[in-house]
Amino acid sequence: MAHNRTASRPAFSAADKLFHWITVLLLVVQYSIGWLMPDVHRDTKPVGLVGLHLSVGALIVLVVLGRFVWRLMHPLPPEPEMVPRVFRTAARVTHWLLYALLIAFPLMGWANASSRGWAVSLFHVVPLPPLAATGSSIGHALGDVHKFTAWVLIVLVGFHVLGALFHHLILHDDTLRRMLPGRRDQSPNR
Secondary structure (H helix, E strand, O other), rough: OOOOOOOOOOOOOHHHHHHHHHHHHHHHHHHHHHHHOOOOOOOOOOOOOHHHHHHHHHHHHHHHHHHHHHHHHOOOOOOOOOOOOHHHHHHHHHHHHHHHHHHHHHHHHHHHHOOOOOOOOEEOOOOOOOOOOOOOHHHHHHHHHHHHHHHHHHHHHHHHHHHHHHHHOOOOOOHHHHOOOOOOOOOOOO
């Protein structure tokens, strides 16, 4: 493939980068908590790591909704034409699936918590409404889907990372560098 380091495009905006890297940080924290917290069963109480897991999940929903609104108001520029169409389509589909899962995934956990009768709040400061009735079979089933979705999200994030590495190592373009902190946006409308 051609060497394209000279075809530099504007960096992502500070808001794009902030949403991206806060989401990454929250996911690392959330998955770490998920691995460390006790298994959730009938007698589990929403305290300690379980309570923190619920709060971080709610925060992820808020951040991703904000990011989604930002993206609708500030669409990304198209991928360079040198990127094969199949890869451009795969990137677009992966991004939208990531947005969908990053909203649905925590909402499923929240509905599961509600079905257990747990009060969900944002760090014990902002109470959040229940998403399912206590004892709801749908809420309990969403807990199982939530566990499965954790693995699906890991796979999607893996595709996203592989795509960034593909751009950097194979296409030799600036896609990866444009999202890294420190590079200023050179575009007046982003």
